[in-house]
Amino acid sequence: MDGVPEPQTSWTFLTNHARVLAAIADNRNIRIRDIAARCRLTERAVQKIISDLEQDGYLSHTRAGRGNTYQIEPEKVLRHPAEAGLTVASLLSLLIRDEAQRAGRLSGSRAHTDQ
Numbered sequence: 001m002d003g004v005p006e007p008q009t010s011w012t013f014l015t016n017h018a019r020v021l022a023a024i025a026d027n028r029n030i031r032i033r034d035i036a037a038r039c040r041l042t043e044r045a046v047q048k049i050i051s052d053l054e055q056d057g058y059l060s061h062t063r064a065g066r067g068n069t070y071q072i073e074p075e076k077v078l079r080h081p082a083e084a085g086l087t088v089a090s091l092l093s094l095l096i097r098d099e100a101q102r103a104g105r106l107s108g109s110r111a112h113t114d115q
Contacts (some may be wrong), residue, residue, distance in 0.1 A: 002037055018081040018095070019041075020050065021091075024070045025072055028071070029067060032050070057076060059073065076088045
């Protein structure tokens with residue numbers, strides 16, 4: 001079936017909720033369709049995750065024309081007891097830093113292949 005990602009059959013380090021939150025942090029006006037493609041989820045799964053995040057106060061949205069603009073609550077504390085005291089901002093800073101490092105490594109490896 002086109003448009004539906006293959007199911008994940010093994011465990012992963014990041015939850016789908018963290019992936020969706022990171023995608024929104026990267027682009028506050030991102031469409032659900034684009035989040036789904038980036039996170040390799042169905043659009044319905046993304047809608048459910050956004051609903052979960054909004055219900056617990058981690059995220060809110062306002063309509064902007066035909067789309068949404070999302071607002072993340074950066075000072076909201078993570079839910080798991082092992083992360084007591086860690087905020088959404090601290091989680092996102094780790095993910096963003098990693099994303100930037102990976103992008104730098106990719107562009108650096110391209111520079112070497114272009115020579």
